[in-house]
Amino acid sequence: MPSEPLKRILVTGGAGYIGSHVIHVLQQTRRFKIIAIDNYHNSPPAVYDRLTKIARDALPADATEQDKDSTEIDTYKVDLINAEEVRAVFEKYGKGGIWGVIHIAALKSVGESTQIPITYYHNNVAATIFLLEIMSDFECTRFLYSSSATVYGTPPHIPIPESTRLHADSPYGRSKVMSEFMLEDLCHAEPSRWRAISLRYFNPAGAHPSGFIGEDPQGRPGNLLPLLAQIAGGRIKDPEVKVFGNDYPTPDGTCVRDYLHVMDLAKGHLIALDALAPESKVFDNCPDEARYKAYNLGSGRGFSVLQMIEAMRKVSGFDFKYSIIGRRRGDVPDLTADPTLAEKELGFKTEYDLETMCRDLWNWQAKNPQGYDTQESQVAPLRLQQSQLSFKPLSIQSLNMTHDYVGDGFWIRVGSKVHTAMYVSVTRTDHNAGTSQWHAQGKSGVTWHHLTGNFSDSHYARGGWELVVIKDVNNTRRKGWYLQPHGKSYYITFNGWDDVKLEAARKA
Known part of the structure; x- marks a missing residue:
């Protein structure tokens, strides 16, 4: 049976932080043809090349021409306040040619507003x-509208x-309230035509686990986490963090916000987009x-400003300096x-x-010290080729595996220094990653262990070596130390090590 044709989805602000991760998640489904528009006010067009590379690398060996087409993005430099520029994009695809719109583009700083x-x-x-x-x-x-908790x-x-009354305290928040009311009024006026969903974001943070795409604000970041990451990475020369108020009715007196990983947020857009379908x-x-x-x-879950500073200190090792200043107009005590x-x-x-979110953000910053201006060769994930499957260690920081055969699994070990814990981030649609601990004793030799129902770290751990722990989401009891890509992509990042070595494991 032939597959359904790709649905064209127009994403406004496609080159931005949220837009790029949303596009990535849509590309992974191979169900959509993405049309991205952006004026590049606060984001570079270079992100599109990286998105296409990630999507192409994830294609199976038997990918169809339609699958390949889903990795390509139709991009346009368009300013939404110029209606004629927007209309020209729609004219290219004709009436009914675009299935739906994800409207993300906006100015978004509470203070600036x-x-x-x-x-x-x-x-x-x-x-x-x-x-x-024009739609x-x-x-x-x-x-699908990108609203805000503000x-x-x-x-x-x-x-x-969601039943809480809408009463924004800043022009930015009020602009979102106005747009939500417009959408609701439009759906009431033409109920047989319009379907709309507003997604009220709380505080997205983090980056794609590969470190290949992330947040790259122009100038000094207005949001806390990218500011901390750029300070720790040396991109910002004024290292002091200004904390706006410590007299709020919160546990430590600083503002509390609900943070969620940008990949979770992006997946939320995919779910909501599917909810706009006629059969929903x-x-x-x-x-x-x-x-x-x-x-x-x-x-x-809410975290205070001081808690976020401490969380970023743990993953980056940077000793942040901060000063308490007066409250900022428009800020509220708690948004959870x-x-x-x-x-x-x-x-x-x-x-x-939270730890994964901060770790992925720091991974992005460390690999991209100048954001998307960083040379791609410095940040492109290393791909393990079949010819590299000797037992000679590979010194790496990240790995992208797309080959069907990688020795059926691998071990990783520390180099010159031993740490008490390691963190392994693995991304794939049908697996979750676990966190393994370093053990001083264990078995010797390079032996491949099959999946077992009674898996335990201590049983198979070996001196100086660690294993990637993969959990099968379809069988939560089944765990093991293996990776078999079968044409899929894994993005694996090792954090907190001075020297990481990898060897392919021999199957028993």
Whole structure:
């Protein structure tokens, strides 16, 4: 049976931090043809080449021409406030030619919005109106909107459910509230045409585990985690972190935010996009005919500014200096999500914890000290070729395996220094990664161990060696030390080591 044709999805802000990770997740499905528009105000077009490379490397050996086409991105330099530029893109594909739109592009700094509010309303509200008008003209009426937790302002209850009244405290937050109201009104006015979902982001952070794509803000970052990463990496020469207020009603007096890994956030977009399909049941419980929903995308766990500084110190080893200054206008004490509704109706649930988020962010920064201006040869994942399957150690920091045969598995060990713990991040759609611990005693020799139901670290650990622990998500009891790509891609990053060596393991 021939596969369904690719659905064209237009992503605004496609070169940005969120947009690039959303595009990556869509590409991995090989179900969509991505059209990306961006004015490159705060993001470089170089990210598209990296996205295409990741997608191509993930293709199976028997990939079809349609599979290959799904890795290519149609890119356009377009400013959303220029309606004619936007219209020209839609004209290229014709009426009904674009299945849906993911609208991510926006100005997004709370502090800056208090200084130039009209600019924020123009870019975030007026541009959204232009986009919706043009979509209507071209019979494209599925809309996924990137909203924000700032729509809640200072919420009366923590954690925050979607039923909380919308009362933003900053021009940025109000621009998101206005756009949400517009969408809801549009869906009420034309219920037979429009389907729309607003995703209220909390605080996305981290990067793709490969370190190949990540957040690259221009100038001094306005968000805490990329600021810390760039300070630790030496990109920012003024190393002092300014903490805005320590007299909030929170455990340590600093603001609390709900952080979620950008890969979790990106997967949330894929789930919500599928919910816009005609066969979706998501809108069945709407109180009237209007097909509009809003969901929180958060982890449900809040962390303070000082806790985040400490978390980044642990993964980077950098001793951050900070000073407490006055509160910043527009900030609220606590924004922690109640993610219950998104989990119940969309099936959305975060997978990554805070440590992984910070580690992936630091991995991106370490490999890309100048962001996307860093030479690609410095950051491209190393691919293990079959010819390298000798038992000579390979000194590596990251590895991308796409070959069917890699010796059926591998061991990793420390070099000159022994650490008490190691962290291995493995990304693949049907596996989860575990964290292994270093053991001083164990078996000797290079022996391949098959998967067992009664797996334990201590039973198979060997002196000075560690194993990648993979958990089969379809059988949570089955664990083992092996990787068999079968044409898939694994991105593996070893963190916290002075010298990492890898050998292929011999199958028993």
